[in-house]
Amino acid sequence: MTTVALDTGVGPLLRSWRERRRISQLELALRADSSARHISFIETGRSRPSEEMVLRLAGHLDVPVRERNALLVVAGYAPRFTETALDDPAMGALREGMDRLLQGYDPYPAFVVDGLYTVVAANQGMTRMLDGVAEHLLAPPLNAMRLTLHPEGLAPRIRNLREWRADLLAQMERQIALVRSAELRALYEEVAGYPVDGPADGVDGSSPSSSVPFALPLVIEHGEQVLSFVASIATFNTPMDVTVAELAIETLLPADAATAAYLRALIG
Numbered sequence: 001m002t003t004v005a006l007d008t009g010v011g012p013l014l015r016s017w018r019e020r021r022r023i024s025q026l027e028l029a030l031r032a033d034s035s036a037r038h039i040s041f042i043e044t045g046r047s048r049p050s051e052e053m054v055l056r057l058a059g060h061l062d063v064p065v066r067e068r069n070a071l072l073v074v075a076g077y078a079p080r081f082t083e084t085a086l087d088d089p090a091m092g093a094l095r096e097g098m099d100r101l102l103q104g105y106d107p108y109p110a111f112v113v114d115g116l117y118t119v120v121a122a123n124q125g126m127t128r129m130l131d132g133v134a135e136h137l138l139a140p141p142l143n144a145m146r147l148t149l150h151p152e153g154l155a156p157r158i159r160n161l162r163e164w165r166a167d168l169l170a171q172m173e174r175q176i177a178l179v180r181s182a183e184l185r186a187l188y189e190e191v192a193g194y195p196v197d198g199p200a201d202g203v204d205g206s207s208p209s210s211s212v213p214f215a216l217p218l219v220i221e222h223g224e225q226v227l228s229f230v231a232s233i234a235t236f237n238t239p240m241d242v243t244v245a246e247l248a249i250e251t252l253l254p255a256d257a258a259t260a261a262y263l264r265a266l267i268g
Helices: 010-020 025-031 036-044 051-060 065-074 089-105 124-128 144-149 161-179 182-192 257-266
Strands: 110-113 119-122 218-222 225-234 248-254
Touching: 010 036, 010 051, 010 065, 025 036, 025 051, 036 051, 051 065, 089 110, 089 119, 089 248, 110 124, 144 161, 144 182, 161 182, 225 257, 248 257
Parallel strands: none
Antiparallel strands: 110 119, 110 248, 218 225, 225 248
């Protein structure tokens, strides 16, 4: 995944991140053990920050790892963080750990996506949910957003599609604001343009989300059963590799006893 290139210095880029985080120069200076005057000089280009200062400010501004590399390059330094392909032998232990986690979560659906929502791993619980999805959507590389929102994907079976779609699109908008990815923007425009059929809430005119007051559920048909899930997303703490930083483990937890029992029955 590439980021949008900006023809500007590191100072304006750091100011952009600071303003996005709604942090004052003084607050950032206190966090970074610096002075507001020095932060001002960096942002206006009057002072060239050291490599350590770029990384320190990026850390306090919660800049994504990929973007930290970009800041370093613009500042005249070499990238600090590697980007290792997930199928690289060096990632073997990570892949094994993720596979064990996904298998342990079965029969509940769980999968791993990268920064473009490409599914890089999934358990059988997730695979079972894909019954009836069009073949062209199942051809690699699978994309979680396309699988969910495409009219030939899971969308026709999602009873609260408008609510769930709005939540997913809002999630993508937050990611776009964070990483400024042209590919992610293109994916967003694609899936946001998919038609949405059916009533504004539940298929019977009621809101299927009202039965789960603590979180917005995914209410979806599977065969003749209506299942209800709440979603959870986990990421890796303090990643030192761009690939790892952009991975997210997504799990669907049964929101009621009937869903849990149904899923357990599927595996006998």
